[in-house]
Amino acid sequence: MQVILYMATTVNGYIAKENNETPWSDEEWESFSKFVKEIKNIIIGKNTYDIMNESDEFSKIGNPFTVVVSKEDFAHNSNFAIAKSPKEALKILKEKRFAKALIAGGGMLNSSFMKEKLVDEIYIDVEPLVFGKGIKLFSDNNFDAKLELVEAKNLSKNTIQLHYKILK
């Protein structure tokens, strides 16, 4: 199973403002939404789940099968699972025979997948913004990674999508 991380960031690598605000462009939302609809699943952390749930975002991205990595158990339905670890999240999706898994934040979740070397590809939609403070793409953790640029393409005049493979 191919494991893909997809996030939008500012030019300086933030995935949100400190207050979780994500003022991304329509073109970015559209690209992300299309991506999720193709892959049909999403792995997220508990904070991201709460934010997406509050703004009714799951229906906007086609109600993907959702795996939340969380130590905490909470109410859920048949289109939803809780995993205690990144590896367990991938195991759940493999058992459901998904060809690809989509990791979509937040920073702590992204970082834990990178630390365990579980990510194969990264898509970053670079928005034409700088935040003076914000939430990092990868929260601080002990890992480094080398990438290979697969493609850089414009999603709009000012938003560019960088697609990388992770070298292992």
Place this chain on the structure above:
Amino acid sequence: MQVILYMATTVNGYIAKENNETPWSDEEWESFSKFVKEIKNIIIGKNTYDIMNESDEFSKIGNPFTVVVSKEDFAHNSNFAIAKSPKEALKILKEKRFAKALIAGGGMLNSSFMKEKLVDEIYIDVEPLVFGKGIKLFSDNNFDAKLELVEAKNLSKNTIQLHYKILK
């Protein structure tokens, strides 16, 4: 005078590892060096000055006129000035009739120029690397900025240069 910030970063917005290591590609160094040789000046912070001085980097980039923004005074020559603030740094270069000023780190210096809305353009050479921890392109400060993408071009197969104007 046009004020340009030029830095190399990882995909997640770091300009160096925590230990100041910058394992950038030859193509990136070459592009930066060429840029400095054209503009013929550089504005940097004291830490960056010390790092560049130690590795004899000034001669490699054509011995640009160097302005260090620092509260501290220290030995210097006629090709060198100390400024107490970002604005004073620009004033010094204006008086010397430079057409462009080049801001080149580190994160605290970059951030203080952004906070005071003194930057006109940004060049970011995005290296195909992720650091789990590092030094941010802009150290935490209270500002946000909107940009316009001027150009995205490959410096090599895996290194992409993003060139932005800052909207004011």
